[in-house]
Each structure stands twice: as structure tokens, then as C-alpha cells.
Amino acid sequence: MPKESCIVDHFQQVERLNEQEIELLIALEKDLQDFPADAILSNDGQESGQLFTLQSGWAYAGRHLSDGRRQVLDIFLPGQIMGLRDIGFLRTRTDLIALTEVRACPFPAAYLDDVFERSSRIARIFFKMAVRDHALLTERIVNIARQCAAQRVAHFLLEMKVRLRAPEAEFDLPLKQSIMADALGISAVHMSRTLTQLREEHLVQIDNHRVTILNLPDLIGRAEFDPAYLESFQKND
Amino acid sequence: MPKESCIVDHFQQVERLNEQEIELLIALEKDLQDFPADAILSNDGQESGQLFTLQSGWAYAGRHLSDGRRQVLDIFLPGQIMGLRDIGFLRTRTDLIALTEVRACPFPAAYLDDVFERSSRIARIFFKMAVRDHALLTERIVNIARQCAAQRVAHFLLEMKVRLRAPEAEFDLPLKQSIMADALGISAVHMSRTLTQLREEHLVQIDNHRVTILNLPDLIGRAEFDPAYLESFQKND
DNA sequence: CGCCATCTTGAGGTCTATCAATTTCAGTGG
DNA sequence: CCACTGAAATTGATAGACCTCAAGATGGCG
Numbered sequence: 001m002p003k004e005s006c007i008v009d010h011f012q013q014v015e016r017l018n019e020q021e022i023e024l025l026i027a028l029e030k031d032l033q034d035f036p037a038d039a040i041l042s043n044d045g046q047e048s049g050q051l052f053t054l055q056s057g058w059a060y061a062g063r064h065l066s067d068g069r070r071q072v073l074d075i076f077l078p079g080q081i082m083g084l085r086d087i088g089f090l091r092t093r094t095d096l097i098a099l100t101e102v103r104a105c106p107f108p109a110a111y112l113d114d115v116f117e118r119s120s121r122i123a124r125i126f127f128k129m130a131v132r133d134h135a136l137l138t139e140r141i142v143n144i145a146r147q148c149a150a151q152r153v154a155h156f157l158l159e160m161k162v163r164l165r166a167p168e169a170e171f172d173l174p175l176k177q178s179i180m181a182d183a184l185g186i187s188a189v190h191m192s193r194t195l196t197q198l199r200e201e202h203l204v205q206i207d208n209h210r211v212t213i214l215n216l217p218d219l220i221g222r223a224e225f226d227p228a229y230l231e232s233f234q235k236n237d
Numbered sequence: 238m239p240k241e242s243c244i245v246d247h248f249q250q251v252e253r254l255n256e257q258e259i260e261l262l263i264a265l266e267k268d269l270q271d272f273p274a275d276a277i278l279s280n281d282g283q284e285s286g287q288l289f290t291l292q293s294g295w296a297y298a299g300r301h302l303s304d305g306r307r308q309v310l311d312i313f314l315p316g317q318i319m320g321l322r323d324i325g326f327l328r329t330r331t332d333l334i335a336l337t338e339v340r341a342c343p344f345p346a347a348y349l350d351d352v353f354e355r356s357s358r359i360a361r362i363f364f365k366m367a368v369r370d371h372a373l374l375t376e377r378i379v380n381i382a383r384q385c386a387a388q389r390v391a392h393f394l395l396e397m398k399v400r401l402r403a404p405e406a407e408f409d410l411p412l413k414q415s416i417m418a419d420a421l422g423i424s425a426v427h428m429s430r431t432l433t434q435l436r437e438e439h440l441v442q443i444d445n446h447r448v449t450i451l452n453l454p455d456l457i458g459r460a461e462f463d464p465a466y467l468e469s470f471q472k473n474d
Numbered sequence: 475c476g477c478c479a480t481c482t483t484g485a486g487g488t489c490t491a492t493c494a495a496t497t498t499c500a501g502t503g504g
Numbered sequence: 505c506c507a508c509t510g511a512a513a514t515t516g517a518t519a520g521a522c523c524t525c526a527a528g529a530t531g532g533c534g
Contacts, residue, residue: 063379066461071379084368085375089465093372116361123360124353130367131321135330137374138322142300142308145381145422148521177481185382187523192482208531224303228326385489414513424491429513445499 005029007053010079014125014132021122024115028053028081028107035102042083042096049109051083057102058174061085061094062182072183075099075175077163083109084130100174144185147224149194152184154223157204157211162227169213173206198222242266244290247316251362251369258359261352265290265318265344272339279320279333286346288320294339295411298322298331299419309420312336312412314400320346321367337411381422384461386431389421391460394441394448399464406450410443435459 008025011017017025032055035041041052044064054076061074061082073094076082086092087109116123136159143155157173164171181191198204203219205212213219220227245262248254254262269292272278278289281301291313298311298319310331313319323329324346353360373396380392394410401408418428435441440456442449450456457464 063375065379065383069383071383073375073378085371088365088368088372091465093463093465094375112364113361116364117357120354120357120360123357123364124350127349127353127360127364127367128325130364130371131325134322134367134370134374135325137371137378138300138310138331141310141374141378141381141422142302144378146302146306146308176479188480189482189524190522192480193522196482226330228328228330413511425512426492426514427490430490430515433514 006055006079007081011122011125011129014128015121017121021119024119024122028111029055029105031107032103032105035098035104037098037100037102039098039102040095041098041102041104041106042092042094044092044095046092048086048089048092050106051081051087051109051112052096052104052106054078054080054082055103055105057104058099059097059102059104060099060179060183061096063094070182071185072179075179075183099179149184149186149190150197151223152186153180153191153194153198154203154219155225156180156184157213158220158223158225158227160211161213169216171211172209173211174209243292243316244318248359248362248366251365252358254358258356261356261359265348266292266342268344269340269342272335272341274335274337274339276335276339277332278335278339278341278343279329279331281329281332283329285323285326285329287343288318288324288346288349289333289341289343291315291317291319292340292342294341295336296333296339296341297336297416297420298333300331307419308422309416312397312416312420336416386421386423386427387434388460389423390417390428390431390435391440391456392462393417393421394450395457395460395462395464397448398450406453408448409446410448411446 005022005026007029008017008022011025035057041059042050056078059076059082060072061076063071063073065071073085074082082096082104083092086094112126116126139155139159143152147155160166160173161171177191177195178188181188184191186194195204195206198219199206201218201222203213203215203222205214219225242259242263244266245254245259248262272294278296279287293315296313296319297309298313300308300310302308310322311319319333319341320329323331349363353363376392376396380389384392397410398408414428414432415425418425421428423431432441432443435456436443438455438459440450440452440459442451456462
């Protein structure tokens with residue numbers, strides 16, 4: 001039995017699980033595979049039906065546009081299930097790419113149906129997590145549609161801090177600026193300028209993929225960030 | 238027994254239901270209420286836990302920003318469940334507002350837990366529909382983050398055509414330009430200009446909230462719209 | 475030491491927001 | 505039937521944010 005399972009941890013953040021439920025989830029991680037940074041786990045246009053649990057490392061889901069630009073749709077952290085977006089389609093519509101060295105476990109989407117049948121609580125938690133993702137996407141839409149670049153970046157950094165459950169003002173962020181830019185819908189050039197601007201305002205410091213938040217209240221104000229939006233998403237058992 | 242239920246129809250689009258499952262869903266619609274256009278069904282900041290099924294009419298979920306601007310997050314059509322985004326939060330974070338005369342039925346979010354326990358298939362369908370919404374949101378993010386105004390509008394019109402299952406080139410769209418603008422993250426003024434532009438390109442015609450698509454292939458090309466993204470989301474039983 | 479990817483900085487151009495003035499149109503009442 | 509009214513849509517002009525192209529700086533790594 002694995003000493004610890006990221007995915008179980010991740011689910012426990014929503015609701016406490018019993019032994020049987022933990023078994024069901026651990027079974028999702030029985031075929032761990034290692035990938036180097038930049039590895040393509042799954043390809044746009046591939047036959048659908050394959051999911052991954054992410055055990056360690058970072059990955060992203062992206063879409064490539066016809067003009068060569070790219071939109072980053074999700075940045076995955078350990079414990080998340082990757083590929084859900086594309087089940088229901090015959091072919092995938094996104095790339096799944098490792099950002100760092102990654103340990104992940106592929107499993108067939110159909111297995112989820114089994115899991116749901118065996119445990120309605122897990123089904124409920126999956127649904128809840130889907131709703132939670134929906135809330136995250138919603139914030140991202142507001143952010144992208146209505147905020148200027150500096151606010152988008154500030155918001156992104158704060159979202160990362162919350163998702164990483166980083167209690168300190170410092171955390172690692174192994175992302176190139178171009179990735180963040182593509183996630184926020186701005187150009188890589190402007191991303192650089194914007195980071196410089198936030199640095200000059202003494203709000204954050206970013207060196208070598210390590211983020212230090214220098215002035216949390218002001219950064220929150222700048223981003224119009226409502227920290228309640230993830231923190232209140234807690235267990236209710 | 239009601240002769241027809243929008244919500245059952247809506248779910249049947251994902252998977253065929255048996256009698257017991259239909260019963261469970263119809264129970265969600267037992268307390269129908271009528272609202273006039275512009276009625277506020279639910280308010281930002283309100284205590285969470287209330288959902289609505291939408292039986293007839295259109296409604297939207299919106300967020301008001303501190304500077305008075307507004308972001309439209311969802312446009313709901315009959316059969317959809319409204320308010321899911323905010324379950325999991327103690328207080329709602331969006332307004333729910335009627336766009337037309339609306340018939341809707343409020344019910345407690347906790348009732349879903351019952352439903353899931355009684356039918357794992359319904360739980361699965363709820364999950365699938367959440368994933369489907371996720372896919373829609375994803376397209377919307379790509380659209381808003383990476384496309385110019387004309388493409389956003391073209392994409393929006395095509396999405397509406399698909400969601401309305403309008404086989405013809407004509408359909409009603411009871412939305413003010415300002416609502417569409419707020420959904421697409423552009424100003425109302427620019428929305429007007431952009432519609433004029435699409436009209437001048439002989440791609441669409443919009444009179445009195447009735448849309449006529451004059452040149453579907455070109456409009457699809459203009460929007461970089463992938464029609465597969467909803468059409469392939471079909472039953473799999 | 476040199477190479478390559480990444481990041482930074484500059485300059486000019488495009489898209490969209492904003493402000494403000496009109497026009498259109500449905501609804502209302504005389 | 506027509507004038508009045510207010511919301512919605514259109515149009516013009518200006519300003520600002522961001523993109524693109526291009527050149528240069530930085531920094532890890534063989």
C-alpha cells in the first residue's frame with residue numbers, strides 16, 4: 001500500500017473518505033509512469049477516453065490555435081485528474097504537456113463509471129470538484145475578460161498561492177513567463193513588462209521561479225482578488 | 238404527471254433515463270414560480286444552497302465588479318440548473334437574473350445528495366454535464382483570451398445556434414447588446430460596431446432580436462469555430 | 475568560453491475603451 | 505393619430521492598453 005496518495009489527499013480536501021473509498025481512488029494510481037519535462041502526455045486530436053492522475057510535478061492543458069498561438073487552459077498540480085475536459089468527445093481537443101518532470105498514471109475514463117457505481121459519495125465528490133473547477137474557471141474568465149494585464153498577473157499569482165496552499169509569502173512557481181502569458185491571454189513580451197511593473201511597485205519579487213509576495217494586502221487589492229473564493233470551499237462532513 | 242419536463246429533456250440529451258430516474262428529476266420541478274423579465278432570482282452575497290431549475294425563458298448569471306462593470310458568466314436556457322457554481326461556498330458570488338419572463342423552480346442544493354445516492358447513473362450524468370459545461374467554458378476562455386471582437390461575436394452566435402439546437406439559419410436571441418458585450422468582455426459600444434461589421438460582411442443579419450445566419454461556412458471560419466465541440470457530445474448508451 | 479533559451483527593453487501600430495452626441499424604436503398618454 | 509419619453513443602438517473622436525517586430529541582455533549548461 002502506498003504510504004501516501006496525492007489524489008486521496010486532494011479528495012480529502014473536499015470530504016473525508018472511508019477505507020473503501022480510499023481503495024477505489026488508490027486504484028487510479030496503480031500504473032505510475034515517469035515523464036521528463038516537456039513530454040507530451042496526450043495530444044490534440046487523439047482518441048479520447050484516457051485520463052491521468054498526476055502524482056508529482058506540474059503539467060498543463062493547452063490548445064494550439066491555427067495562427068500558431070497557444071492558450072493554456074489549465075495548470076495541473078499533484079492530485080488532480082487530467083483530461084476530464086475531453087471525455088464526452090470522440091477525440092481530445094487539448095494537449096496535455098509536462099511542465100516539469102512528472103509522475104502520472106493513465107487510466108481509462110470508463111473506470112470512473114465503475115467508481116461512481118460503487119460509491120455514490122465519490123460520485124458526489126467528483127461532482128463537487130467539477131463544480132469547484134467551474135468556480136475557478138469563472139474567476140479566470142472574469143479576470144481575463146475584465147482586468148488589465150497587471151491585475152491578471154496579480155490574480156494569477158494569488159490563485160497559485162491558494163492552490164498550492166502556501167501559507168508563507170514565498171513559493172516556487174516552475175513556469176516560464178510564456179506559459180503564464182498564454183494562460184492569461186497576454187503576450188510573453190507584455191508579461192515580462194507587467195512583472196517588472198509589479199516588482200517596481202514592490203508588490204512581488206520573482207527570481208528564478210521563486211515568488212515572494214512583498215505586500216499581500218496591496219496585491220490582493222490590485223487584483224481585486226476575493227480570497228473567499230477558494231478558502232470557503234471546504235469539507236462539509 | 239407533467240406532460241413534458243424541460244430538465245428531463247435536457248438530461249436525456251446526455252443519456253437515456255429510466256422511469257425511476259425521470260421521477261427523481263421531475264421532483265426538482267414541483268414548485269414552479271413565475272418571474273418577470275429583469276427579476277432577481279438570487280443575489281450576490283446571499284446565503285448559498287439554493288438552486289433553480291429553469292423551465293422556460295432565459296436567465297443569466299453575472300458578477301458585478303467594484304467599478305460598476307459587469308461580467309456575464311452564463312446564459313441559461315430551459316432545462317438547465319442554475320446556481321451550481323456557488324454551491325460549496327457559504328455565500329453566493331453571482332447574481333441570477335431573468336432575461337425574459339421566466340418560469341423556474343427553486344430547490345435546496347442538499348437534495349442533489351439524495352438524488353445521487355438513489356441513482357448513481359444520475360450522479361454520473363450530473364458529472365458529465367458538469368464536464369460538458371467545463372468544455373463550454375474552456376471554449377469561451379479561448380475565445381475571450383485570444384480572439385478579436387468580431388471573432389468573439391461570431392463564436393457567440395454559433396454557440397447559441399448549437400445550444401438552441403436551431404437547425405435553421407434563423408433563431409431568436411432575446412438578448413440586449415449590452416448583455417452579450419458583458420458576456421464577451423467587450424464594451425457595449427464596440428458590440429454595436431462589431432455587429433455592424435458582421436452585417437456589412439454579409440455574414441449575419443440581426444433584427445429585433447432575431448438572428449439570421451447568411452453565410453454559415455464563412456461565419457464558422459471567421460470564428461475559428463469547431464462545431465465538433467458540442468455536437469460530438471452525445472449519448473453513449 | 476560559447477551556445478541557446480529565456481527574459482528584457484524600445485518603437486511603432488492596432489484594437490478597443492471611453493466620452494459624448496445622435497438616432498431609432500417601442501411604449502405611453504394626450 | 506400624433507407627440508412625448510426613455511431605453512437601446514449607432515456613430516464620431518480621442519486616448520490608452522496591448523501587440524508585434526526587432527535588438528540586446530541574462531543566465532544556465534555543455
